[in-house]
Amino acid sequence: xxxxxxxxxxxxxxxxxxxxxxxxxxxxxxxxxxxxxxxxxxxxxxxxxxxxxxxxxxxxxxxxxxxxxxxxxxxxxxxxxxxxxxxxxxxxxxxxxxxxxxxxxxxxxxxxxxxxxxxxxxxxxxxxxxxxxxxxxxxxxxxxxxxxxxxxxxxxxxxxxxxxxxxxxxxxxxxxxxxxxxxxxxxxxxxxxxxxxxxxxxxxxxxxxxxxxxxxxxxxxxxxxxxxxxxxxxxxxxxxxxxxxxxxxxxxxxxxxxxxxxxxxxxxxxxxxxxxxxxxxxxxxxxxxxxxxxxxxxxxxxxxxxxxxxxxxxxxxxxxxxxxxxxxxxxxxxxxxxxxxxxxxxxxxxxxxxxxxxxxxxxxxxxxxxxxxxxxxxxxxxxxxxxxxxxxxxxxxxxxxxxxxxxxxxxxxxxxxxxxx
Numbered sequence: 001x002x003x004x005x006x007x008x009x010x011x012x013x014x015x016x017x018x019x020x021x022x023x024x025x026x027x028x029x030x031x032x033x034x035x036x037x038x039x040x041x042x043x044x045x046x047x048x049x050x051x052x053x054x055x056x057x058x059x060x061x062x063x064x065x066x067x068x069x070x071x072x073x074x075x076x077x078x079x080x081x082x083x084x085x086x087x088x089x090x091x092x093x094x095x096x097x098x099x100x101x102x103x104x105x106x107x108x109x110x111x112x113x114x115x116x117x118x119x120x121x122x123x124x125x126x127x128x129x130x131x132x133x134x135x136x137x138x139x140x141x142x143x144x145x146x147x148x149x150x151x152x153x154x155x156x157x158x159x160x161x162x163x164x165x166x167x168x169x170x171x172x173x174x175x176x177x178x179x180x181x182x183x184x185x186x187x188x189x190x191x192x193x194x195x196x197x198x199x200x201x202x203x204x205x206x207x208x209x210x211x212x213x214x215x216x217x218x219x220x221x222x223x224x225x226x227x228x229x230x231x232x233x234x235x236x237x238x239x240x241x242x243x244x245x246x247x248x249x250x251x252x253x254x255x256x257x258x259x260x261x262x263x264x265x266x267x268x269x270x271x272x273x274x275x276x277x278x279x280x281x282x283x284x285x286x287x288x289x290x291x292x293x294x295x296x297x298x299x300x301x302x303x304x305x306x307x308x309x310x311x312x313x314x315x316x317x318x319x320x321x322x323x324x325x326x327x328x329x330x331x332x333x334x335x336x337x338x339x340x341x342x343x344x345x346x347x348x349x350x351x352x353x354x355x356x357x358x359x360x361x362x363x364x365x366x367x368x369x370x371x372x373x374x375x376x377x378x379x380x381x382x383x384x385x386x387x388x389x390x391x392x393x394x395x396x397x398x399x400x401x402x403x404x405x406x407x408x409x410x411x412x413x414x415x416x417x418x419x420x421x
Contacts, residue, residue, distance in 0.1 A: 002062055003303070004029040005041070006048045006078070007069025010330075010363035010381040011288040014295045015069060015302070016041050017359070022303035029061070035372045036362025048073060051081050058087055065090065067306060068264075071147060074284050075101035090306045091264045092284045096255055099266075099282040103181050104145050106282055113250040117279040118271075120183035129166045129180055133159055136182070142166055143181040144174040153222060155185065188273035189417070190280065191232045192290050193243055195268065196305060198314035199261030202252065204240070206297065206321060207232035208290040209415070214337055216413045223337045224378055227329040227414035228293040229389055234272050243270065243277045251282070263309050292361045292381045293328040297321050327392035327415060328383045331400055331408045333364070336377035344374045344407045352399055359383040360399075379408060389415050 001024050005012050013036040020028055020040040031054070033043035048054045058066065066082060068074055068091035077094035098105040110117040118141065123129040133140065142165035144152030152174045156162035162182075169177045194205040208230040214220040247268060255262050267283035267290070286294075295302065299320040308314045333340035349372050352360060361383065364376015380403075384395040393415060400410055413420070 001025060001064040001303070002027045002029075003065050003067065004031055004044075004058065004061075004063045005033075005037075005067045005069055006031050006073060008032050008034045008037075009070065009288055010361040010378070011286055011291040012069040013037050013040075013361040013363070014292040014359075014381075015067060015286070017354075017361070018295050018298065018302040019067075022301050024301075024303050024307075027061075029063070031057075034362045035365040035367040036360070038367055048078070049076070051078065054078075055082070055085055055087070058082075064088060065307070065310065067091070069285065071097075071100050071283060071285055074264075075147060088310050090310055092262050092266075093260065095258065096260050096262050097284045099251075100284040101147060102145055103143050103281065104179055106279075107181065107183075109251065109254045110279060113254050115247050115250050115279055116277065118183040118186050120181060123166075123180050123182065124178065126166050126170050126180075129182060130163055132182060133162045133166070136162075137184070138162070139185040141183045141185050142169070143183070144169045144177060145179050145181055146175055146177070186271040186273065186278055186280075188271040188278070189234055191234050191270045191272050191277075192228070192287055193232075193235075193268040193270055194286065194290070194294065195248060195266045196309060196314065196319070197252070197262045197264065197266060198309040198312045199263045200312050201315050202248065202262075202266070203314060203317070203319055204244075205265065205319065206230055206294045207235045208287070208293050209233065209418075210287065210290055211411065211414055216411050217416070221337050223332075225287070225289045225330060226332070226411045227327075228287075228289045229328070229392070229415045229418070230290070230293040230297060230326045233418040236275070239272065239275050239277065242275075243268065247277055247279050288363075289328045289330055289378075289381050292359075292383055293326045296359055296383055296385050297324060297326050322385065324385045324387060325389045325392055326383060326385045327389055327396055328381050329393070329396045329400065329410050329412075329414050330363070330378050331380040331382065331403075331405065331410045332378050333374055333376070334407055334409055336409075340377055341407065342373075342375045346372045346374055346379070346403075346405055346407075349380075349403060352403055357385050358395060358399065374407065390419050393419065 028041035030037040154165035
């Protein structure tokens, strides 16, 4: 089979690496890819938001399947466009992608289908929002409605900071904003829970814990993710049953009531309190860096699973996992998530090799004249799998130190709540 993956991040490198192992694969393209995907696929410099050019490439190269990595093309409707052209594509359509594309859309589903979540209010003007905030208990959470690359969430400790958050959102920090979402602050521990769906049924696709704050001890600004580990230390049989019964089943019921089918990965962002789940958010694709953390544990053929979703035969698949632990630490450019330099060389990276238990997934990189350069905030994902998270973290940190890239930084405490307590 000829496969094309859209995207250029660590998630797409992880998917490409796993797909490259499938005996069904004949040729793999990454559009546009990065310096890492170049090792397992052919990178194609193509703007996939130009649907006409994308379709032309797919047809000229006789692509059998297109896998959508990031959220924006899903929310924008690339699946609908390609499906109408009879291209087999993996990912949810535009309508159900509103689960990620609009936090308010998801909140209204929670309200209608009694899905446990934080109490919330939706406001169309800053004046309305300010009035609500003046009566609200602090801390409080202020969210941009649309896509914001994981950065459109403000946890505000006081009235002044919460008003500033509303002001920034309405002033267009994350794009045009017609509404703002304000919700109560839930105490507990966050967890990422994944399912895979073919439009008829869904199957559980492992769990992870993500560290979004830039600083050690989970302090500082929100980022796209500084590291993660899998499986989550919070998951147990009772909690798993509650997540499916109270959150996932009603959500798929809502999708069915819309007259839609969901095909693809669904990321369920949860807050766990007293072994009870509360929905924080949905993502309509694999998380990043959770994808890089989870996929090395998958013993099944990922391409088989994806094809079964496209063909609505997921019920015939048995998803098998390695009985091990996985740890991912993200190496970032100095200055991230604020201002950082681009086009900075990463020398000697070719000497650090992947094996059965260690992987480097490229995120913000590009290759030029056989040299690798950092061109993003989150640059490399170092991943190790072993029998315990402490060993995995030690291996990852050793390899980051071996690389000795002076233009980057990372968190040494990923997984501290479960490893260091």
